[in-house]
Amino acid sequence: MENKIYEMAKDFERRFPGTISWRLKSHAKLASELINGDEEILYAFACQKDPNSFNIFSTFIFVVTDKRIVLAQKRLFYGYFYYSITPDMFNDLTLSVGLIWGKAIIDTVKEQVYLSNLSRGAIKEIETVLTKYMIQKKRQLELGDESTTKDVESMENELKEISKNGEL
Secondary structure (H helix, E strand, C coil), X not given: XXXXXXXXXXXXXHHCCCCCCCCHHHHHHHHHHHCCCCCCEEEEEEEECCCCCCCCCCEEEEEEECCCEEEEEECCCCCEEEEEECHHHEEEEEEEECCCEEEEEEEECCCXXXXXXXXXXXXXXXXXXXXXXXXXXXXXXXXXXXXXXXXXXXXXXXXXHHHHHCCC
């Protein structure tokens, strides 16, 4: 699982080279340890988790699974930071694009999560992935068992395809 997260993050960096990130392997390894065995990884990328674009040393791995969103950062010497956003906690998504980088702000019930120093081109793909994911998950929460397995599988396959080849 570690390699899958790392490869997805590296693919993201190749598609959007302006994104700033450091120590991807250690962050990916931590994320893989924190993701449950019954979760399937749909999309992953690296970003800075900080509202300030000048802080370029707060790299996190952002992983979308079939059950939740996970953000993980392995600290340099000891310990780690870990955030989990479940679909019921998600409120809104705000995007901003500046001269050099873009920023995504995920509004949850408890706080706002800032993803900064993203390549300007990456913002549209991140918006597509997060919007599709959250609409489907919110629909599942509202409908319960009535949501079709086919719709869920279609959304998951679409996110995996975007992760591999980018948004078309």
